[in-house]
Structure formats: structure tokens, C-alpha cells
Amino acid sequence: MVKKIRVLVAKPGLDGHDRGAKIVARALRDAGMEVVYTGLHQTAEQIVNTAIQEDVDVVGLSLLSGAHLTLFVDVARLLKEKDIHDVLIVGGGIIPQDDVPTLKKAGIAEVFGPGTPVDEIVSFIKKNVKR
Amino acid sequence: MTDLSARILSGDPRAIARLITLVENESADAIPTMKHIYAHTGRAHVIGVTGVMGSGKSSLIYELAVVYRAEGKKVGIIAIDPTSPFSGGALLGDRIRMMELSTDSGVFIRSMGTRGMMGGLTGALYDAVDILDAAGMDIILIETVGVGQDEVDIVKIADTTLVVLVPGLGDSVQTIKAGLMEIADIFVVNKADTPGVEQTVAELEAMLDLATAQTRAIPIVATSAKQRQGISLLKQRITEHSEFLKQSKQFETRRRQRYEAELVEIIKKRLLAFIFDEATLRDTVDRCITQISNKQLDPYSAADEILGRILK
Ligand SMILES: Nc1nc2c(ncn2[C@@H]2O[C@H](COP(=O)(O)OP(=O)(O)O)[C@@H](O)[C@H]2O)c(=O)[nH]1
Ligand SMILES: [Mg+2]
Numbered sequence: 001m002v003k004k005i006r007v008l009v010a011k012p013g014l015d016g017h018d019r020g021a022k023i024v025a026r027a028l029r030d031a032g033m034e035v036v037y038t039g040l041h042q043t044a045e046q047i048v049n050t051a052i053q054e055d056v057d058v059v060g061l062s063l064l065s066g067a068h069l070t071l072f073v074d075v076a077r078l079l080k081e082k083d084i085h086d087v088l089i090v091g092g093g094i095i096p097q098d099d100v101p102t103l104k105k106a107g108i109a110e111v112f113g114p115g116t117p118v119d120e121i122v123s124f125i126k127k128n129v130k131r
Numbered sequence: 132m133t134d135l136s137a138r139i140l141s142g143d144p145r146a147i148a149r150l151i152t153l154v155e156n157e158s159a160d161a162i163p164t165m166k167h168i169y170a171h172t173g174r175a176h177v178i179g180v181t182g183v184m185g186s187g188k189s190s191l192i193y194e195l196a197v198v199y200r201a202e203g204k205k206v207g208i209i210a211i212d213p214t215s216p217f218s219g220g221a222l223l224g225d226r227i228r229m230m231e232l233s234t235d236s237g238v239f240i241r242s243m244g245t246r247g248m249m250g251g252l253t254g255a256l257y258d259a260v261d262i263l264d265a266a267g268m269d270i271i272l273i274e275t276v277g278v279g280q281d282e283v284d285i286v287k288i289a290d291t292t293l294v295v296l297v298p299g300l301g302d303s304v305q306t307i308k309a310g311l312m313e314i315a316d317i318f319v320v321n322k323a324d325t326p327g328v329e330q331t332v333a334e335l336e337a338m339l340d341l342a343t344a345q346t347r348a349i350p351i352v353a354t355s356a357k358q359r360q361g362i363s364l365l366k367q368r369i370t371e372h373s374e375f376l377k378q379s380k381q382f383e384t385r386r387r388q389r390y391e392a393e394l395v396e397i398i399k400k401r402l403l404a405f406i407f408d409e410a411t412l413r414d415t416v417d418r419c420i421t422q423i424s425n426k427q428l429d430p431y432s433a434a435d436e437i438l439g440r441i442l443k
Contacts, residue, residue: 002246003156004219029220036242039227046233050226053233053240055148084145 005033005129007058010047011040012071020114021062024092027118028060028125044074051079051087057129060121061108063093069102076107086130092116136167142205142267144239151241154258157400165258168265173386175207175264176373177271179289181311184277186295187321189228190356191365192272196232198366199270205237207263210274211253214244221245225274239263245276254400256288257393283310287392290385291372293365295319296335298327312338315349316372323353323360347375406437415440 009025011018018040025035036054038047051059059079061072072091079087091103092112100111110124138146153161178195180188189210196206210225221244232238241263243253253259256273263271275285286292294315320331335351350368354361376382406412415437422428 004244004246006152025222029215029222030218032219034214034221034223034242034244036223036226038230042230043234046230049144049233050230050240052144053148054223054242055145055152 005058005125006036006054006056007033007060007125008036008038008047008051008054008056009060009062010038010042010050011062012042012044012047012075013063013065013067014041015064016040017064018062020064020093021060024060024062024118024121027122031122031126033125044071044078047075048078048082048084052082052084056087057131058088058090058125061089061091061093063091063095066094069099072103072108073106080107088125088128088130090121090124092121133164133167135164139164139168139262139266140171144236147239147262147266148241150262151243151255151259154255154262155243155246155253157254161258165261169261171265172261173264175260175268175271176369177260177264177273177288177290178369179273179275179285179292180295181275181285181292181314182277182295182319182321183297186277186297187356188274188277188295189225191293191295191319191321191354191362192225192274193229193232194354194356194359194362195272195366195369196229196238196270198362200232200235200237203237204269205267206232206239207260207266207268207271208232208238208240208274209256209259209263209271210240210242211256211276212242212244213276214246216247219246239266239268254396257389257396260288283314286314286385286388288389290376290382291316291369293317293319293369295321296331297322298325298331317365317368318349318351319365320351320353321356324355324358328353347379402441405441412437412440 007028009021011021025037028035036056038050059075061075063071076089089108090110091108094114095111103111109128112121135146135150139150150161150164180192182188192208196208199206212221212223212225214221223242223244226240226242229240232240241259245253260271273289292314294311296318298320318335320328332351332353339349352361352365352368354365406416419428419433419436423430423433
């Protein structure tokens with residue numbers, strides 16, 4: 001058995017750039033994970049179908065445009081609707097502190113603001129993957 | 132029949148995805164299901180797509196998948212990217228070019244890391260192809276890594292191999308490694324919307340004229356994945372190749388090669404696991420290594436002894 005943590009790094013919504021998401025994706029790879037990267041402008045449905053086909057342990061969502069409340073919550077809801085409970089969802093980007101409780105309640109395990117050291121993200125994932 | 136087998140045969144994406152993970156992880160849990168579904172494999176046409184990084188392999192696979200979907204065919208895609216030898220991690224980015232397909236239930240896309248396998252493939256590739264095949268995919272497209280250019284192993288598994296080139300590759304097509312030239316069933320000159328296509332096609336033609344011992348003229352197709360040009364023609368050439376294989380009996384020869392390669396792969400893995408993992412032989416191996424370090428034993432004699440234990 002050679003289990004590897006598989007992570008989907010996705011950018012939902014209309015953001016124009018993905019520098020941050022790519023930095024995180026590379027850091028996760030350097031930490032030994034297999035990172036599926038999907039590029040910009042993903043719908044919640046595309047993200048969830050990709051997560052299923054790629055059988056990822058983690059879905060990492062990144063957003064700068066302020067639509068996280070709907071988009072992050074949509075992804076979490078769709079996963080639940082499809083009866084998928086063993087995927088860890090984390091979020092990142094520019095997210096006001098006030099919104100964090102709502103996101104956590106919706107099933108986003110953790111929210112990482114801009115400038116979070118990537119090591120912190122890596123160790124959170126390693127500690128919290130569900131299978 | 133395992134529950135997972137039934138779900139695979141019915142085409143359930145979550146079951147397909149989970150079983151591919153099990154084979155990637157070399158989990159023994161995969162084996163009963165692999166045995167069950169095997170009788171349902173062998174139907175899909177397997178297409179290998181190889182060529183240098185950035186030549187447009189992912190984009191072409193996307194366009195081909197769209198054309199096959201328009202005919203109602205189910206399409207499986209396996210996109211391989213290199214695993215870092217240092218961290219063991221991998222960045223799997225081929226889906227970026229294929230996201231439009233991710234909500235089509237007639238398409239299943241899986242990204243895989245090479246996980247230490249040489250030759251631009253992954254050790255679990257045979258199994259992954261069998262799984263997609265048993266799950267009812269009519270067409271399976273495999274994208275190789277595309278870095279080393281020495282990805283000739285793809286012919287062991289693909290029925291049809293596409294070698295993708297682009298115009299203005301260095302100074303000429305002569306720079307392409309010989310091995311890669313010989314495995315092509317079809318040459319694709321992609322990015323035909325950029326300057327120099329005619330020259331590249333002409334150079335290829337000249338080179339193919341020189342090549343002897345061909346049982347069949349190798350077609351060259353100029354495409355632009357960007358402008359959706361030449362894709363239907365490419366699909367037609369693939370179909371013709373598939374018909375050629377069946378008429379010439381080469382289909383059987385190729386499939387036999389594939390099954391042999393698959394069998395060898397399984398035996399190798401098991402043999403290595405038996406020698407290095409099992410409690411029985413591990414002690415002998417460790418003792419041999421100690422003796423080798425002390426120069427009391429040479430590695431060839433040690434190998435004789437270890438293999439002797441298995442073969443007795
Ligand atoms: N001009 C042009 N660019 C293309 C074409 N096909 C792909 N590309 C671009 O070439 C780059 C690499 O494409 P990709 O499909 O990822 O190549 P791969 O590395 O071989 O899988 C991307 O920026 C594509 O948009 C084409 O037919 N014409
Ligand atoms: Mg690619």
C-alpha cells in the first residue's frame with residue numbers, strides 16, 4: 001500500500017488570476033501530495049464532479065472576488081447531496097473574518113487568509129484528512 | 132461478485148474512481164474486483180497520445196473527446212503527469228484543458244502521477260484502462276507525460292498511438308528521437324494555425340519516405356486544437372487505423388503484447404513484494420546484504436540463493 005493524499009485545488013467564480021492557488025498547489029506537491037489543478041472559472045458542479053472522478057481526499061477552494069459565501073457553500077452542499085462525507089473541504093483567499101463561522105457551519109473545515117504560511121496549510125491537511 | 136464490481140460494470144463514477152485509487156495504491160483490496168471485471172474488458176479502443184510537453188496533447192484529447200461524444204460514444208481519459216522523485220508529489224494539470232467535459236456523464240477523466248514508473252506511464256495504467264473498459268467506455272485516450280520524449284512504452288498498451296508534433300520544432304523534425312518516430316501509427320502536426328506547418332509536414336513526409344519496412348503508410352494529420360481544425364479528419368484516421376489492425380491481424384498481435392506486458396508487470400510486482408516484504412525472505416535478504424557489505428558474498432551469488440529459495 002502506498003497511499004498518497006490527493007488534493008483538488010479549484011478556483012470557482014470569476015476571479016481573473018490564480019497566482020495564490022498555484023503557489024499553494026506547488027507547496028502541496030512539494031509536501032508529497034498529488035494535486036489536481038483545474039484552472040479558473042469553475043462551477044460548483046464541475047468542481048464536485050472532478051473531485052469524484054479524481055477521488056480526492058481534499059478539495060481546496062480559492063477565491064478573491066468575494067463570492068465565497070455562495071460558491072464555497074454550493075460546493076459543500078453538492079458534495080453532501082451526493083452523499084460524499086469523506087472529503088475535507090478547505091478554503092482560501094480574501095475572506096472577511098465575519099464570514100468564517102458561516103462557512104464552517106456549511107462544512108468548510110478551515111479558512112486560510114492571504115499570507116498564511118503554506119506549511120500551516122500542509123500540516124492542517126495532513127492532520128485532518130478523513131481517510 | 133463484489134459489490135464494487137457490480138458498480139463498476141454499471142459505470143458508476145464513484146466506484147470507478149475508488150477502484151483506480153486502490154490500484155494506484157497497490158492495495159490488495161483491488162484484486163478480487165479486478166478479477167471479477169476482467170471478463171468485461173477488451174472492447175474499448177485504446178488511443179495513446181504522446182509528444183513533447185506543450186505540443187497540445189491535452190487540448191487535442193479534449194477536442195477528440197468532443198467529436199466522439201457527438202457520436203454518442205463514451206469516453207475515458209487518463210492523463211499522466213510526472214511524480215516528483217524528491218517529494219513523491221505531483222502536479223496534475225491536464226484537466227485545465229478539459230474542464231468543459233467534467234459535467235458530461237459520458238466522460239470520465241482521471242489524472243495520474245507516474246509514481247516512479249519510467250517511460251512516461253504509471254504502474255497502475257493497465258488496471259486503470261481495464262477499469263474504464265469494463266465500465267463501458269468505448270474510447271480510452273491516454274496522455275503520456277511528454278517530457279522525456281522516450282515514452283515508447285505507450286505502444287505496449289495503446290491500440291493506436293498518436294505522436295504529436297508542432298511546427299518549427301527546433302530546426303527540423305530530425306531532432307525528434309528515433310524511438311518516438313517509430314511508434315507512431317498516426318502523426319499529428321498540431322498548432323497548424325501557427326507558421327511553418329507545411330514545412331514540418333513536408334519534412335515528416337520526407338523522413339517517412341526514407342523509412343523502410345512499413346506495412347502501411349503512416350498518415351500525417353495537421354490539426355489546430357485551438358481553432359478546431361482537422362479534428363474530424365484525425366478521428367477518421369484513427370478509425371481507419373483501427374480497421375486496418377483488425378483486417379491485418381495486427382490487432383491480435385498488439386493485444387497479445389499488451390497482455391504480456393500486463394502479466395509481466397503483475398509478476399514483477401508480486402515477486403518483488405514476495406522477496407522484500409514477506410517475513411519469510413526478508414531475513415535472508417538482510418543476511419545477504421550484510422554478507423555483501425562484508426565482501427563475504429557477491430551480489431550474483433546472493434541473487435542465486437534468494438531466487439533458489441523461491442524456485443525450489
Ligand atoms: N496556437 C495554438 N495553440 C495551441 C493549440 N493546441 C494547444 N495550444 C496551446 O498550447 C499550450 C499547451 O497545450 P496543452 O494541450 O496543455 O499541451 P500538452 O502539454 O501537450 O498537453 C496551451 O497554451 C494551449 O492553449 C493549437 O492548435 N494552436
Ligand atoms: Mg497535457
